[in-house]
Amino acid sequence: MNKLETLEHYFGHSSFRPLQEEVVDAILEKQDVLMILPTGGGKSLCYQLPTLLMEGITVVVSPLLALMHDQVVALRANGISAAMLSSMQNMEESQQIEEQLRRGEIKLLYVAPERLTNGYFLNLLHQLPINFFVIDEAHCVSEWGHEFRENYRRLSLLKEQFSTTPISAFTATATHAVESDIASNLGLVNPKRVRGSLFRENLTINARHRIKDGRAQLMEFLKQHTDESGIIYTLSRKSTEAVAHFLQTKGIEAKAYHAGLPTEEKNRTYADFVADKVQIVVATIAFGMGIDKSNIRFVVHMTMPKTLENFYQEIGRAGRDGLEAETLLLFSAQDIVQQKMFIEDLPESPYKQHAFNKLDSMVRFANSENCRHQSIAAYFDDRIEACIDKCDNCTAPASEKIDITTAARMLLSTILRTEQNFGLHYVIDVLKGSKEQRVLANGHDTLSVYGIGDEYSKSQWLTIGDKLLELGAVEIGEFKVYKLTAFGVEVIKGAHTIELKKERLTVQKAEKKKKVTYFDDYDAEMFDKLRDLRTEIATANNIPPYIVFSDKTLKDLSVKLPQSKQEMLDVHGIGEVKFERYGEEFLLLLKSE
Structure with missing residues (x-):
């Protein structure tokens, strides 16, 4: 069979989705591949199909047992010989799979990354005709990614041990920096790089400030999704159980899922959800990675995730079937405090500062008034048009806006005058004429911008700073230092008008530092x-x-x-x-x- 006949015979599709055929061809030509494609884009088929057209066995490295198990079950249902080697099998089962591998009866073998550091297993692989390796969830390789795993970092040994065997790496999310890190650490040789658009046109994204515990907002949202499958993410184990119980009292079939539950209970909840026996799973991030359930119609975050990578991957679990799906993010300032506390507990390292920067990006996204899809795409170095009708910001009625150009130029000028060496709070202190010792010691009370910003409260200046970050007029460097971009320089020169929604910043002229109203x-x-x-x-x-x-x-x-x-x-x-x-x-x- 050729590739199209194979596609139809085993997978039931008459044509490829965008980018799939390009990757299939590269694998068939024995190239290294690095594919970045959003959840639901069809990454698995890109390596499952070509192995059927090639001699030998494909070894797939995957991070989760549940994910591997689901993939194997699905492949076998399609008549494709697949197996997994993991701690789930006993000695007898493992030996039986090894014998099948030696006889060439298995086309796809799924293993966890830890197994590839096992001398016995590596010796087995050297005796088998491996056509190519697959690294799934490849962002786990990069320490600058959001789910770095030490065992993934060790996968560099594949090129050392199997220098002529191609590697195909797949992930749903990666900035250009993470993409380069993946390619470098896996030792990919001139890989075919394929990056899909970040725009999920069937996904509607909403973000709102959480009111109290958010339960009233959650119930209002669920009214639009009666009898539909969904995942609700919370920050702690305790809150998963509390929210699940709350939904149960409202007559909604919901179960909690977190790492502290007995394995049997977690497996039962997972199986019931996949089988549509449970409508909603309320979970920590321990749930959902690689979940192979296509009809999830909604994803709710009751608290703010720590990174945009986490957020995008988690909402990507909705609408994998291509039908309409909706997401809701509820957040508050308390979430930011909690996430910062988690980061503070990390040992001092460049990674710690990186974690703070990632959290800042998540906070700006949540507060942004720009297109949600466009903001996510920009974070991952992609550029798309505004979605028009697939996020709350684009569908919101027109809001009255305030011209903050003069204020923006003041703030940018102060960043420039302080030589782009300070964080936003310090810059605002200079603007507002603070008598703080640090400001005086640096001689910044002598600058022309010192004290010119008394028109606004500190909180308003922070909001203005957030807007400039959203627009790309400034960027955050190491140690949270604010620096101007080329666009920021243009704003100082008066080349652009900057506006802000009135509800984010209601400006009143200050009368000797009297009360100010803001968001x-x-x-x-x-x-x-x-x-x-x-x-x-x-x-x-x-x-x-x-x-x-x-x-x-x-x-x-x-x-x-x-x-x-x-x-x-x-x-x-x-x-x-x-x-x-x-x-x-x-x-x-x-x-x-």
Whole structure:
């Protein structure tokens, strides 16, 4: 059979999807391949089909047992001889598979990366006619990716041990930096590089600020997806069980899934979900990698993921059948604090700073007013047109916008005048004429831009800074230093007008640093966090919360976001005594924002 006949006979398709045939041909020509194609684009077929047209065995390296098992079952259902070697088999089963391999009765062998470091297994492979290796979920190779695995890094041994055997690497997500890292570490030789468009035209992406615990918003969303399959991601094991129980009380068939559950229970939940016996799985990120279920109609994140790679891969599990699917991200400032705490626990290394930068990108995406699909594509170094009707930002009614060009030029000029050596908070301190010792010691109180930004609160300047990041006028370098791009220089020169949605920033002229109004959601969320801290302090000291700070003080704190003792003393209701008693704890919270 030729490739089209094979495609029809084994897979039931009359034609290839975009880019598939190009990769199939490269593999048949025994080239190394690196393919980056979104979830649902049909990566598996790109290596499953050519091995049927070649002599020998294809060895597929995959990170998860459940994924390997599903692939093997699906291939066997299509009449293709496939097997997996893993800890799931006993000695007798493993020996039987080895005998089948020696007799040439298996075309695709699935293994975990750990097995390739086993001397006995490597010796077995040297005795077999391997036509090519496949590295699935290849982003795990790169330490700059979002799911780096040490055992994947060791796969460089394949080119050392099997120098003439081609390797095909596949992943759904990779920036150009990660792509280069994959190619380098696997030792790929002049690989055929194929990168698909990041635009999933059947996927609608929504992101909203979470109100309280988000459950009311979740129920409103689920009304549009009655009796449909979906995944709801939460941050902790405890919250998966709490949300699953909540849905059960509402008559919705839902089960929790997290790493702490017994293996039998996890396997049963997974199997029931794939078999449509369970409508919704509420899970941590331990669930879903490589899940082979095509009719997932929605994915909800109850909290913000730590990276855009995680987010894109997780929402990519919806609509793999090409039919309409929808995603919802609910997030709050508390999520950012939690994710930063996780990163802070990492040992000091360039990777730690990289993790902070990835989180910053995720935060900017969540807050962005630009096309969601376009923002994701740009992050992965792809350029697409705005989606028009497949994200909340593109379908939102026209909003009144505020011209912030003058403010943007002030901020960019201050970054330039401070020689592009500082973070955004410091730059804003200079703009607002801060008397902080660091500002004075650097002599930045003598700059022409010092104190010219008193028109806006610090929180407003942070919002303006976020907008400039979204537009690509600035970029974040090492140690969170802000630097101008070529576009930023053009903005300073007056070549562009910068606008911001009114609801993100309502500008009022400052009257001797009086009250300012800004993005309501941020105001409300910050107030809630401050109130929670006040309750903790009051409980610990056995006093009423209002004795710590009044609601009026908390609201003023949430608007001004002071970053030092002096700035905090400018807030209504805070004097020296109150600051000495409670100020440091509140400052710690505010600085974490």
